[in-house]
Amino acid sequence: MARDSFGAWRTLTVGGEGFDYASLPALGEALGVDLSRHPFALRVLLENILRNEDGLVIPPAQVEALARWPAPNPALEEVAFHPARVLMPDSSGVPLLIDLAMLRDALAARGLDPRLANPGIPVELVLDHSVTAEFTGSADAFAANLRQEMARNRERYAVVRWAMAQVANLRVVPPGNGIVHHVNLEHLATGVVTGMRDGRRILFPDSLVGTDSHTPMINALGIFGWGVGGIEAMTALLGQPVSLPVPAVVGCRLLGRPGPGVLVTDVVLTLTQALRRAGVVGAVVEFHGPGIDALTLPDRATLANMAAEYGATMGFFPLEAEAIRYLAGTGRAPAQVARVEAYARAQGLWREPGAAAPHYARSVDFDLGAVEPSLAGPSRPEDRVPLSAVPASFHRAFAGTAAVAPPPGRGDRALRHGDIAIAAIASCTNTANPHQVIAAGLLARNAAARGLAARPWVKASMSPGSRVVTAMLEKAGLLAPLAATGFHVIGYGCMTCGSGAGPLLPETSAAIARDGLVALGVISTNRNFEGRLNAQVGGTYLASPPLVVAYAIAGTVLHDLAREPLGLDEQGRPVMLAELWPGDAEIHATMARNLDEGLFHAVYGGMADGGPEWAALPVAEGARLDWRADSLSILPPPFLEPGLGTPAGAIRGARPLLILGDAVTTDHISPGGTIPAGTPAGEYLAARGLSPRDFGTYIDRRANHEVMIRGTFANTRLRNAMAPGREGGFTRHMPGGEVTTVFEAAERYRAEGVPLVVVAGTAYGNGSSRDWAAKGTRLLGVRAVIAEDFERIHRSNLVGMGVVPLQFPPGVTRLTLALDGSETFDIDDPLEGFAPGRRIGARIHRGDGRVEAVSLVCRADTQQEALWLRAGGILPYALRRLVEQPAPVA
Numbered sequence: 001m002a003r004d005s006f007g008a009w010r011t012l013t014v015g016g017e018g019f020d021y022a023s024l025p026a027l028g029e030a031l032g033v034d035l036s037r038h039p040f041a042l043r044v045l046l047e048n049i050l051r052n053e054d055g056l057v058i059p060p061a062q063v064e065a066l067a068r069w070p071a072p073n074p075a076l077e078e079v080a081f082h083p084a085r086v087l088m089p090d091s092s093g094v095p096l097l098i099d100l101a102m103l104r105d106a107l108a109a110r111g112l113d114p115r116l117a118n119p120g121i122p123v124e125l126v127l128d129h130s131v132t133a134e135f136t137g138s139a140d141a142f143a144a145n146l147r148q149e150m151a152r153n154r155e156r157y158a159v160v161r162w163a164m165a166q167v168a169n170l171r172v173v174p175p176g177n178g179i180v181h182h183v184n185l186e187h188l189a190t191g192v193v194t195g196m197r198d199g200r201r202i203l204f205p206d207s208l209v210g211t212d213s214h215t216p217m218i219n220a221l222g223i224f225g226w227g228v229g230g231i232e233a234m235t236a237l238l239g240q241p242v243s244l245p246v247p248a249v250v251g252c253r254l255l256g257r258p259g260p261g262v263l264v265t266d267v268v269l270t271l272t273q274a275l276r277r278a279g280v281v282g283a284v285v286e287f288h289g290p291g292i293d294a295l296t297l298p299d300r301a302t303l304a305n306m307a308a309e310y311g312a313t314m315g316f317f318p319l320e321a322e323a324i325r326y327l328a329g330t331g332r333a334p335a336q337v338a339r340v341e342a343y344a345r346a347q348g349l350w351r352e353p354g355a356a357a358p359h360y361a362r363s364v365d366f367d368l369g370a371v372e373p374s375l376a377g378p379s380r381p382e383d384r385v386p387l388s389a390v391p392a393s394f395h396r397a398f399a400g401t402a403a404v405a406p407p408p409g410r411g412d413r414a415l416r417h418g419d420i421a422i423a424a425i426a427s428c429t430n431t432a433n434p435h436q437v438i439a440a441g442l443l444a445r446n447a448a449a450r451g452l453a454a455r456p457w458v459k460a461s462m463s464p465g466s467r468v469v470t471a472m473l474e475k476a477g478l479l480a481p482l483a484a485t486g487f488h489v490i491g492y493g494c495m496t497c498g499s500g501a502g503p504l505l506p507e508t509s510a511a512i513a514r515d516g517l518v519a520l521g522v523i524s525t526n527r528n529f530e531g532r533l534n535a536q537v538g539g540t541y542l543a544s545p546p547l548v549v550a551y552a553i554a555g556t557v558l559h560d561l562a563r564e565p566l567g568l569d570e571q572g573r574p575v576m577l578a579e580l581w582p583g584d585a586e587i588h589a590t591m592a593r594n595l596d597e598g599l600f601h602a603v604y605g606g607m608a609d610g611g612p613e614w615a616a617l618p619v620a621e622g623a624r625l626d627w628r629a630d631s632l633s634i635l636p637p638p639f640l641e642p643g644l645g646t647p648a649g650a651i652r653g654a655r656p657l658l659i660l661g662d663a664v665t666t667d668h669i670s671p672g673g674t675i676p677a678g679t680p681a682g683e684y685l686a687a688r689g690l691s692p693r694d695f696g697t698y699i700d701r702r703a704n705h706e707v708m709i710r711g712t713f714a715n716t717r718l719r720n721a722m723a724p725g726r727e728g729g730f731t732r733h734m735p736g737g738e739v740t741t742v743f744e745a746a747e748r749y750r751a752e753g754v755p756l757v758v759v760a761g762t763a764y765g766n767g768s769s770r771d772w773a774a775k776g777t778r779l780l781g782v783r784a785v786i787a788e789d790f791e792r793i794h795r796s797n798l799v800g801m802g803v804v805p806l807q808f809p810p811g812v813t814r815l816t817l818a819l820d821g822s823e824t825f826d827i828d829d830p831l832e833g834f835a836p837g838r839r840i841g842a843r844i845h846r847g848d849g850r851v852e853a854v855s856l857v858c859r860a861d862t863q864q865e866a867l868w869l870r871a872g873g874i875l876p877y878a879l880r881r882l883v884e885q886p887a888p889v890a
């Protein structure tokens with residue numbers, strides 16, 4: 001067994017089987033502390049370090065310090081967490097496999113067995129992010145999109161097939177099965193893990209790190225999991241603990257229950273707005289209070305899914321009876337379900353309704369009963385607006401358009417400002433919630449009965465998070481009315497919600513371009529950052545699935561759907577939303593009749609195989625990947641080449657590459673959508689013989705660093721203060737001041753030997769967990785990013801790539817310093833005498849000869865992150881560990 005410094009190991013018998021486990025109650029008795037006042041999330045963390053305590057990586061003092069929380073203790077600055085597994089979508093998972101192949105090449109070059117670079121824990125890869133909504137509006141759209149996905153991603157998926165044969169501990173869910181977080185919730189997650197140690201069977205909580213920012217969706221099942229970059233996931237994949245500061249835990253006390261007609265999307269958009277205002281960035285939000293009992297497990301998953309949108313590391317719900325009902329109802333084995341409940345009760349990880357709340361750093365009240373039907377937009381998830389205020393929000397955001405609401409109608413007309421170009425029922429956020437999807441189907445049924453459908457200019461679609469959604473709707477007789485209103489099933493993956501919206505309808509696209517119109521998207525997802533949905537879409541609103549159907553019928557956001565008709569029926573009579581909206585009782589009854597355990601057994605008992613194109617992919621032999629010299633999809637990464645693995649140190653004479661504002665997202669830094677012609681990335685592909693229709697998306701090309709470096713800071717909506725009046729990836733090359741693309745300027749600076757920095761405002765790097773936002777930054781030659789503050793995952797990714805995140809002290813910004821890009825920066829070594837939060841000196845050299853000193857905060861937040869920076873990033877660090885301490889080959 002592991003070291004048992006506290007005599008805390010006990011035996012639990014479930015169903016006649018005995019299991020050893022590291023007992024929290026026994027630890028509490030040994031130390032004389034009451035662990036029932038700990039937040040549930042910290043109890044899970046405490047179990048992890050107790051079980052893995054070895055005196056070195058995890059010393060007994062760290063276990064005792066966390067057990068005596070919240071008493072201050074230096075040992076609580078950071079802890080080493082051992083996740084049970086790693087979860088990946090293909091958008092970040094395939095690049096991680098490519099990085100693993102790169103490590104294998106480096107080991108072979110040193111005369112070592114390349115298989116030393118192998119996952120030390122289970123890794124699950126769900127291929128869900130590469131499918132694009134190319135085809136819509138027909139019954140065969142799903143099959144056509146799947147064929148297109150396989151054709152475009154043949155090389156990338158061949159890497160996956162190689163890895164399936166050559167990489168240990170890897171499980172792959174083929175294309176066409178669902179979204180990673182939905183499949184995780186319904187099928188992959190176990191709740192509690194059975195393992196072996198020293199010949200004994202042990203039990204411990206399921207836990208994970210996921211290479212997508214919406215990994216916290218699984219927190220609804222009481223599972224400790226959060227989003228990291230693929231760069232950081234590499235350490236966990238190789239069996240190393242993940243270092244993290246002990247998180248602040250903010251309690252969110254839920255009160256009341258949602259009113260009639262209020263859906264969980266309305267709740268989560270209102271909650272996101274409230275928690276953003278409450279300031280929970282980087283914290284764990286743990287839900288408690290009597291309002292929890294009004295939420296189903298899928299409701300809780302929707303709230304947890306949006307943790308990245310309200311800025312939290314997790315949105316945690318404790319284990320309790322509702323979780324057990326969900327596990328049983330989704331087809332988990334009865335013996336497994338029994339183990340989850342017995343273990344949670346024995347460990348004190350079980351929530352009893354009415355029990356006293358744990359102690360929290362602070363708590364925020366949220367009244368479910370005060371929520372009203374809402375959307376969020378047109379550009380941020382926290383910009384919630386009541387249904388009746390949507391037209392006014394458009395006029396505020398696009399004041400220069402002089403848009404006028406069209407009269408309600410049916411059929412075609414000329415496109416106008418405020419019209420909807422894309423309406424999509426999409427994403428794990430909402431299609432994981434059967435209540436909301438049933439509501440959309442019933443509304444579509446009612447609309448079809450009145451002769452209503454999506455307007456002709458609207459590209460309507462539905463991409464469920466799993467095949468269970470389709471099976472449920474088909475059983476309920478609701479697939480046909482959804483299709484009749486325009487919402488055909490077009491695929492199973494993160495499509496419209498993940499930069500895979502595809503082109504607009506041709507007539508719509510032409511009208512927008514010809515008349516300079518501001519068109520909108522309305523989607524049931526979690527992200528609506530500008531430029532993310534489609535380059536021609538001026539703004540996007542987040543909405544519940546039935547509201548997506550309603551807005552597709554209305555065709556515009558300029559109608560107040562709370563009071564105005566959304567269209568005219570076949571007799572020319574106005575139709576109000578309230579006439580079509582199904583009652584809560586009907587939604588519940590329909591769901592109860594048509595969603596049962598049998599659907600989950602049918603879907604997951606024989607996972608879809610990805611089709612004949614997937615089966616026909618070649619499976620390469622050999623422990624090392626065979627790189628193709630002529631490939632435009634897969635190139636050997638350069639991250640271990642001399643110069644890129646340079647340890648962080650003092651920076652002298654750095655030029656700003658960009659000076660950016662607030663809320664710059666990872667989409668701004670590294671877009672995921674279609675690669676436009678005429679951009680550096682497009683020109684690179686065109687020069688190699690591809691036509692624009694074959695460029696694909698940046699997600700498709702993430703294993704080609706030559707494309708990705710050219711796409712960094714290339715979002716069409718990026719605004720750089722160094723290139724005023726321009727949108728897109730432009731900057732000035734200094735000192736001459738010539739305006740050019742970011743990529744071209746960076747190449748010139750590289751040739752001149754000039755290091756670079758990026759300067760930004762607040763919430764830098766919010767949005768998707770996008771490794772290439774950090775990888776591309778590093779490849780452009782950026783040594784440091786100086787911002788007012790950082791979103792958690794991107795900050796960690798920057799460190800993982802050897803880029804130093806530096807934070808302005810309070811009251812100091814790019815504006816107070818009046819930076820214009822003509823300056824140069826000298827920055828002291830951030831690692832000399834390192835401690836988390838250490839201030840380092842910097843000097844700004846002005847063009848007129850003045851020198852201004854400023855103190856910056858180094859945002860390497862743990863000693864482990866400092867080690868990564870000293871090594872030049874996680875990948876050089878991982879290689880060094882593999883060379884110095886080779887592990888047995890699995």
